[in-house]
Amino acid sequence: MHTITHHIAGAAVEATSNRYSDVYDPNTGRVQARVALASEAEVEHAIAVAKAAQPVWAAMNPQRRARVLFEFKRILDDRMDELARLLSSEHGKVLADSRGDILRGLEVIEFACGIPHLLKGEYSAAAGTGIDVYSMRQPLGIVAGITPFNFPAMIPLWMMGPAIASGNAFILKPSERAPSVPVKLAQWFEEAGLPAGVLNVVHGDKLAVDALIDHPDVKAISFVGSSDIAQSVYARASAKGKRVQAMGGAKNHGIVLPDADLDQTVLDIIGAAYGSAGERCMALPVVVPVGAKTAEALRERLITAIDGLRVGVSTDTEAQYGPVVSAAHKARINSYIAMGVEEGAELVVDGRGFTLQGHEDGFFVGPTLFDHVRPEMKSYQDEIFGPVLQMVRAETLDEAMAYPSQHAYGNGVAIFTRNGQAARAFAHSVEVGMVGINVPIPVPVAYHSFGGWKRSGFGDLNQYGMDGVRFYTKTKTVTQRWPTEGELFDQSLVIPRL
C-alpha cells in the first residue's frame, strides 16, 4: 500500500508526523492507500518555503506569469482522462462527472490567464492641481486554501488560478479523503514552469488547518466545506485579522410551477438530485411542486425516471452515478432516510439496502424519494449530501418561494416555468445566492463568481471571477504631485529597479 505525502518545494516530502488517514476505493470499500497528516512543524516548513519563493514569483511581470497558466491549461487538456481516472478512483464519481469536475476548474484557469488585464488599476488624471491618483493591485504574499472531498480538482483550481496568477504563493490543504488529484495539479503546474515553492500541498486534518490559520505569515484563508467547520474557520481566521472566505453546506430547492415543461424538468431534477450520488453543494435535493396536480404528475414521472437510473462503479460508462465517498457517509445517509420515515414523511423509493453484484462492500446507496416532507422536519433542515430527493408540496408560488428563502442554507435554487414574469420576480426576491431559471445547477461561469448566502457562505468575497482576484490582492492607491521647481533629481538617491 502506498503513502500519499506532502508536495513542498517542488518535491514529495517524506512525512515525519507518523499520523496517517486511510484512503478508500469507494467502489470496493477497500483501503487503497494512506495519506500523511501533517504536524505543525511540517506546515511551518511549507510556509517557510512559500515565503522564500513568493517574492521572485511576484516580481515576474503578469504576462510571464500568465504564460505559465496557459501551459498548465494545455497540460490539463492533454491529460484530462488520466486525471479523471485518478479522481474517480478516490472519490467514486463516474468518469463523466470527474471530467466535468476538472473542466469547471480549468475554466477558472482560463479566466486567470487574463491576469495582466484583471490586475489593471484605476487612474485619475488631475484629481487636484498637479495631482494624479492611481491604484494598483498587489499580491497578499502567502495564502492558503482548505478544500472538501467532493470536487478534488475544481475547488483547488478555483483558488489556485487567481491566487497564483496574482503573484501569491499558495498552500493547499486538500481533503484527506481524495488527496491524490491536488498533488498531481501541483506537479503539473511546476512542469508548466511554476517555480518550486510557489504552490505547496500539505495533507492533514484540523491540526494542519489551525496551524495555517494561526501562522502570521499566512495572509488569507479560503475554505470550502461543511457549514459548522466553515463558520469556525471564519471565526478563527477573522480573529487573527486575516482575510477569509468560507463556503459552507447547502440544501437547494427546485420549484416547479404548473406551466413547466415537465419532461425536461424531470430530466433536470433527476440529474441534479442523483448525479454524483448527490454529493454536490449545488445538487437539488428538494423539489417543490406548486399545486396538487403538478405534484401528482411530477411524482409519477420521478418514480418512472428513478426506476430507469443505473447505479454502477465509477468506470461504468453507462452508470448515472457511483458510490458515495465512505462507509461512514453511507451510514449517515441511511440514518437520515430512517429519520425521514420516523418524522412522518412518505418514503416512496427506498435506496437503503442497494447492493451491486460483485461490489457488495462498495459504498453504494440507491436513489431515494420522499414525498410529503414538511419544513419542521430535521431531515429537511439538514444537508444529507446523498442520493435522496425530498418533495415538499406548496399551494402557491409565494409559499414555494418561502421554503428556500427561510431555509438556513442559501447556496443555490432553481425555478422551472414558462412564465417570464414569475421567474423574474422569483429571481429578484428569493433569499439565495445563485439562481437557475430552467437551469437545475446554476454554477456561475468562471468570469462571474460563486457564493451562497446565509449558512452557505461566510465572508464578503465569492470564489473566482473578479471577486477571486479581489480576494487574493490588496489595493494600493497612490496620490502623487511632482515639484515644479528646484532640483529634479538628487544623484545621491538609490532608487530600486522594478
Ligand code: NAD
Ligand atoms: P468537511 O467540512 O468535512 O471538510 C472540508 C475541509 O475541512 C477538509 O479539508 C477537511 O480536512 C477540513 N476539516 C475537517 N475537519 C476540520 C476541523 N474541525 N477544522 C478545520 N478543518 C477541518 O467537508 P467535506 O465532507 O469534505 O465536503 C462536503 C461539504 O462541503 C458539504 O457540506 C458540501 O455542501 C460542502 N461544499 C460546499 C461548497 C460551496 O462552495 N459552498 C462546495 C463543495 C462542497
